[in-house]
Amino acid sequence: xxxxxxxxxxxxxxxxxxxxxxxxxxxxxxxxxxxxxxxxxxxxxxxxxxxxxxxxxxxxxxxxxxxxxxxxxxxxxxxxxxxxxxxxxxxxxxxxxxxxxxxxxxxxxxxxxxxxxxxxxxxxxxxxxxxxxxxxxxxxxxxxxxxxxxxxxxxxxxxxxxxxxxxxxxxxxxxxxxxxxxxxxxxxxxxxxxxxxxxxxxxxxxxxxxxxxxxxxxxxxxxxxxxxxxxxxxxxxxxxxxxxxxxxxxxxxxxxxxxxxxxxxxxxxxxxxxxxxxxxxxxxxxxxxxxxxxxxxxxxxxxxxxxxxxxxxxxxxxxxxxxxxxxxxxxxxxxxxxxxxxxxxxxxxxxxxxxxxxxxxxxxxxxxxxxxxxxxxxxxxxxxxxxxxxxxxxxxxxxxxxxxxxxxxxxxxxxxxxxxxxxxxxxxxxxxxxxxxxxxxxxxxxxxxxxxxxxxxxxxxxxxxxxxxxxxxxxxxxxxx
Amino acid sequence: xxxxxxxxxxxxxxxxxxxxxxxxxxxxxxxxxxxxxxxxxxxxxxxxxxxxxxxxxxxxxxxxxxxxxxxxxxxxxxxxxxxxxxxxxxxxxxxxxxxxxxxxxxxxxxxxxxxxxxxxxxxxxxxxxxxxxxxxxxxxxxxxxxxxxxxxxxxxxxxxxxxxxxxxxxxxxxxxxxxxxxxxxxxxxxxxxxxxxxxxxxxxxxxxxxxxxxxxxxxxxxxxxxxxxxxxxxxxxxxxxxxxxxxxxx
Numbered sequence: 001x002x003x004x005x006x007x008x009x010x011x012x013x014x015x016x017x018x019x020x021x022x023x024x025x026x027x028x029x030x031x032x033x034x035x036x037x038x039x040x041x042x043x044x045x046x047x048x049x050x051x052x053x054x055x056x057x058x059x060x061x062x063x064x065x066x067x068x069x070x071x072x073x074x075x076x077x078x079x080x081x082x083x084x085x086x087x088x089x090x091x092x093x094x095x096x097x098x099x100x101x102x103x104x105x106x107x108x109x110x111x112x113x114x115x116x117x118x119x120x121x122x123x124x125x126x127x128x129x130x131x132x133x134x135x136x137x138x139x140x141x142x143x144x145x146x147x148x149x150x151x152x153x154x155x156x157x158x159x160x161x162x163x164x165x166x167x168x169x170x171x172x173x174x175x176x177x178x179x180x181x182x183x184x185x186x187x188x189x190x191x192x193x194x195x196x197x198x199x200x201x202x203x204x205x206x207x208x209x210x211x212x213x214x215x216x217x218x219x220x221x222x223x224x225x226x227x228x229x230x231x232x233x234x235x236x237x238x239x240x241x242x243x244x245x246x247x248x249x250x251x252x253x254x255x256x257x258x259x260x261x262x263x264x265x266x267x268x269x270x271x272x273x274x275x276x277x278x279x280x281x282x283x284x285x286x287x288x289x290x291x292x293x294x295x296x297x298x299x300x301x302x303x304x305x306x307x308x309x310x311x312x313x314x315x316x317x318x319x320x321x322x323x324x325x326x327x328x329x330x331x332x333x334x335x336x337x338x339x340x341x342x343x344x345x346x347x348x349x350x351x352x353x354x355x356x357x358x359x360x361x362x363x364x365x366x367x368x369x370x371x372x373x374x375x376x377x378x379x380x381x382x383x384x385x386x387x388x389x390x391x392x393x394x395x396x397x398x399x400x401x402x403x404x405x406x407x408x409x410x411x412x413x414x415x416x417x418x419x420x421x422x423x424x425x426x427x428x429x430x431x432x433x434x435x436x437x438x439x440x441x442x443x444x445x446x447x448x449x450x451x452x453x454x455x456x457x458x459x460x461x462x463x464x465x466x467x468x469x470x471x472x473x474x475x476x477x478x479x480x481x
Numbered sequence: 482x483x484x485x486x487x488x489x490x491x492x493x494x495x496x497x498x499x500x501x502x503x504x505x506x507x508x509x510x511x512x513x514x515x516x517x518x519x520x521x522x523x524x525x526x527x528x529x530x531x532x533x534x535x536x537x538x539x540x541x542x543x544x545x546x547x548x549x550x551x552x553x554x555x556x557x558x559x560x561x562x563x564x565x566x567x568x569x570x571x572x573x574x575x576x577x578x579x580x581x582x583x584x585x586x587x588x589x590x591x592x593x594x595x596x597x598x599x600x601x602x603x604x605x606x607x608x609x610x611x612x613x614x615x616x617x618x619x620x621x622x623x624x625x626x627x628x629x630x631x632x633x634x635x636x637x638x639x640x641x642x643x644x645x646x647x648x649x650x651x652x653x654x655x656x657x658x659x660x661x662x663x664x665x666x667x668x669x670x671x672x673x674x675x676x677x678x679x680x681x682x683x684x685x686x687x688x689x690x691x692x693x694x695x696x697x698x699x700x701x702x703x704x705x706x707x708x709x710x711x712x713x714x715x716x717x718x719x720x721x722x723x724x725x726x727x728x729x730x731x
Contacts, residue, residue, distance in 0.1 A: 424572075428532060433569040436529050437583035437639065438557035438590070447582060451573025451622070 029086035035059065037085050038186055044086065045155050045189070048162060054175060058185030061176035068179065071313060071342045072371040072403055076247070076284065083249060085187045085220070144204075148197040149233075151206050154222055157193035164195055168226055172255035172292045172319070180251040180286040180313075184220045188253070191221035196231035196262075205461050207236040223254040227262035229295065234265040236464055247275075247310060252287045260295030260322065265303070267460050269468050271475075272308035277366075279338030282310025289316035293325030296351070301328035303459045305468045306341060307475040315373065317346035320354035320382075327356040330456040332468075334475050335368025335400070344373040344405075349382040349415070358389040361453045364400035365476055371403040376417060378410040385415040393423045394452050396445070396476065424452075446473035482507050482544055482678055483647055489538035489703075490527045496537070497523040499703030505647065508675040512689055512714060513682045515700035516722045521682045522566060524700070525651040528680075529563040530556050543647065557583075558590035560646030564636035564653050571623040576635065577605065579623045580642050587643060605642065612668030614638040630661040637668045648672075649680045654688040666691030686718035699725050 029040060038059055042052040067075045144151050150161060157165050175185040192208045208223065227233055237254075250272060258264050266289075275282025285308075291300035302316040318327030329345035347356035362370035376387045393402030408417055426448055434444035450457065450469050457465050483505040490498040497520045505511055515521055527534050528541065530553035541548040543559055551559065571579070585595035596604070609616055614634055624632050633653055640648055650669070654662055669679065669692050681692060689697070689711060697713040698705045699722070707713065707725050717725075 427569075429569050430571055432531055432553060433565065433571070434579070434583075435553035436557055436563050436565075437579070437643065438554050438587040439583055440552070440554045440586070443582065443586065447574050447579065448571060451571060451575075454573045 029084050031082050031084045033080050033083070033085060033187070041086050041187060041189055045158065047158055050166065051158060051169075054170065055186050058175035058182045059187075062179060062182035062186055065176075065179040065182060072373070072405070073311065073340045073342060073369065076311070078249065078284070080183070086189055144202070144206075147200050147203070149200060149202055150193065150195040152193055154188070154191035154193050154224065157224070161193070161195070164226065165193070165224065168224060168255070168257055170255075172257060172290045173253050173288050177288060181253050181288040184222060184251050184253045184288070188220045188222040191223045191252070193223070194225040194233060194235065196227045196233045198228040199230045200228075201232040202234065205234045205236050207238070219248070219250045219252070221252050223252070225254070225256045225264055225266070227256075227258045227264045227298075229260045229262060231259075232263045234461060235267070236461065237266070237268045238271070247282060247284050248273075249284045250287065250309075252289075254287070254289040254316075256289075256291030256300055258291065258293050258295065258298035258300050258325075261297045262295065263299040263301075264291065265301045266291070266316070267464055268302075268304040268306075269460075269464060269471065270304065270306045270308055270312070271471060274308050274337060274339050275310040277337050279310065282339075283308065285309035285312045285314065287312075287314040289314060290319065290346075291317070291327070292319040293322050293327065293351075293354075295325070296322040297324045297326075298322050299326045299328075301330070301459070302345065303328075303330040303456065304332070304343075305453075305456070305460070305471065306331070306333040306343060307471050309341075310339060312339075312341040312343055314343050315345055317348070318356065319348045319350065320356065320385075321350045322354075323351040324353045325351055326354070328459075329356075329358045329360070330459045331360045332363070332453040332456045332472070333361070333370055334363045334365070334472060335370045336365040336475065337368065338366075339368045341369070342371040342373055344371075344375075346375040346377070347387060348377045348379070349385040349387070350379045352381065352383045353385070354382055355386045356388075358387070358391075359455055360389075360391045361456055362391070362393045362402050363396070363449060363452065363472075363476070364393070364402050365396035367399050369401045369403070371405060373405040373407075375407045375409070377408075378412050378415040378417075380411040382412050383414045385412065387416070388418045390420045392421070392452070394449070395423065395425045442473070442477055445476055449473070449476055483680075484542045485539070486541075487539040488527070488536065488541060490523065490534055490536040492523075492533055492535070497703055498527065500539070501700075501704055503698070503705060505678045505680065507646075507678055508673075509696065510673065510679045510681065510692065510694045512694035512697045512711075513680060513700055513705075514684070514686075514697060514714065514717055517684075519700040520703045521700055522651055525563055525566075525649050525680075525682055528556075528649055529553060529561060554586070555590070557643075557645075558587045562640055562643060562645035562648045564633075564640060564648065564650045566651040566653075566655065568624050568627075568632040568636055570625045570627075572625050574623045575620055576623050577619050580605070580639060583639075584642060608641040609638065611671055612637050612641045613664050614641075629656040630658065633657055634661065634665060634668075637665050641668065641672055644672075645677065647678050647680070649682070651682045652684065653681075654683055654685060662688065663691060686714045689714045701726055 035056060038055050042055060173181050176182050194206055196202055225235060256264050256266060272283035272285055293300055300318045306312050316329060320327050327347050331343060333341040333343050335341045344360060345358055358374055360372045362372055364370040372391045374389060378385045389406060391404050395402055402423055404421055406419055430448060431441055431444050449472050453472060457468055460468055485501055485503040488498050488501040489496060513521055527536060536549050548556055581601050588595055609619060618631060624635060653665060657665060694711055697709050697711060699707040
């Protein structure tokens with residue numbers, strides 16, 4: 001019989017499923033970063049002057065900033081001059097319909113299982129697909145338009161709804177928030193934009209699919225979601241990248257604004273290429289995601305399933321400004337091989353009666369290192385604020401690590417804060433028990449891990465949940481004996 | 482059905498089973514008794530394929546197939562069921578989902594279609610009733626927070642669902658009060674048929690008042706040293722094991 005160590009050796013050998021490269025004609029800016037790069041991008045996107053200025057302001061801030069050093073891993077060296085900041089499939093004109101999209105590109109999205117063509121879309125998920133730097137197609141746009149919902153690429157929003165972009169861009173994640181957010185603000189090339197007008201509930205899940213294809217490129221997409229008063233939207237994000245020996249940088253920014261009584265659910269399944277078993281290649285995922293419950297009774301919920309990337313560094317946060325507003329964070333992070341995840345959330349309670357709930361599930365296998373880092377901050381005016389935090393860690397094998405860094409800062413003594421944490425190990429006895437009922441080891445791990453992560457997976461929209469379960473199973477294939 | 486020949490096995494080079502022989506035919510119930518450390522639970526472990534047990538000599542076949550060559554899951558799929566002495570807790574995995582997975586894995590192995598959700602639930606309800614298993618426990622996480630008795634009864638419920646050829650009950654009676662013991666025994670008796678067989682490992686004669694065995698074997702120092710009918714169990718209860726050891730030596 002195979003013993004645990006054999007299985008653990010096998011784990012990193014598991015092939016990354018989305019590691020194919022698409023052969024397509026690309027417009028690529030040579031590597032390098034200076035003000036000219038930014039002028040080039042801004043011009044390429046036909047941007048108004050104010051946006052160029054904002055980018056340049058961010059770039060100047062970026063130049064003065066240093067890489068962070070507080071995280072629970074050694075920051076790899078990053079040569080920002082070696083990255084190409086713009087890569088786009090060559091195109092003559094803007095796509096009017098899907099028929100004009102390069103079939104090779106459509107094939108790629110098909111391989112990834114994204115229903116780009118509307119006929120094939122079964123469940124009514126509207127998809128905006130970002131391939132390297134540009135948004136390729138947005139499905140269902142017309143139907144959403146009838147409700148007044150704007151769902152388009154960021155670039156398009158800049159052209160067609162500049163007043164909205166100008167009003168909200170950088171209001172949640174300022175241009176100089178942190179070094180990666182500043183870099184993003186300077187060079188972002190596309191992303192998604194969502195606006196839900198007052199009183200409208202989006203009838204379908206809105207979804208973006210990101211893919212890094214070209215070598216030596218970074219992906220710097222920017223997403224801005226605005227839910228006006230009494231509006232509701234559920235937004236999904238998925239990501240993959242081909243296998244490359246070099247590390248690729250992904251430094252995205254997501255900003256969410258929820259006005260009075262608005263609700264935004266944001267779900268991510270992140271499966272960027274994690275690198276090989278020796279830690280060669282893989283995506284550096286340094287992402288800033290933040291939402292603000294600007295109005296009373298607003299509600300923002302983050303759900304993330306993080307299985308990919310060599311390094312994940314992200315803390316989707318909520319600023320609870322409106323009274324009675326509610327922030328949630330549900331996370332499953334898997335690390336195996338040489339993967340590192342330092343992830344968690346920040347909940348800033350500013351308004352009265354604000355509530356937040358944090359459920360974090362970390363799974364570590366192989367030599368993977370998993371850190372939960374969370375901050376719950378209660379402001380002086382946040383009377384009766386409440387937070388519940390639960391962090392559970394599961395270890396598979398004896399070479400991985402789980403770490404927890406919960407921070408609490410309270411300036412109001414009416415606040416109620418709860419914190420629970422557990423660490424468990426998938427035991428040989430659990431596996432054997434399931435084996436003895438006819439369930440093989442891989443399926444047993446799948447059952448145990450999905451049971452462990454159930455509370456988070458249940459928060460995902462139905463089809464995404466099924467996919468996420470499969471993804472968890474695949475990423476942990478062969479990790480226990 | 483089951484044929485064990487000259488079985489030598491142990492853990493970390495310590496030999497525990499030292500030449501054990503046993504033949505079990507369909508429809509039979511074999512009780513295995515013996516003093517602490519005789520190798521009773523080791524026999525259950527070796528038959529079910531628990532890791533760390535090493536077989537150094539001998540053979541075990543189930544309907545002619547070499548059992549020792551199979552993974553634990555394949556043994557289960559071939560029809561070996563071990564009711565654990567200490568059932569394991571698995572948080573977050575519902576009892577029913579676990580059973581459905583187990584059942585469909587076994588069915589797939591046998592080339593059968595998986596049961597539909599409806600068929601499965603109907604079967605589950607029927608078997609819950611048969612073995613008097615509390616419906617509330619069916620949807621809870623597998624054994625999590627179950628009392629000792631509830632865990633043992635869950636083993637019998639699983640047994641009723643999976644319908645193995647050969648069920649090995651490893652000290653299922655330990656930790657059960659008299660009511661639970663009766664319920665577990667009634668369940669086992671209802672599941673007995675001329676197609677399946679039971680090996681019942683126990684310290685006490687008490688269980689055998691309820692589940693009447695066809696054979697009683699005494700295991701001592703890794704070997705079966707005496708075999709009799711149900712009366713042997715009564716005799717052991719009265720006289721202890723020492724006289725058998727004496728007998729075995731002479």
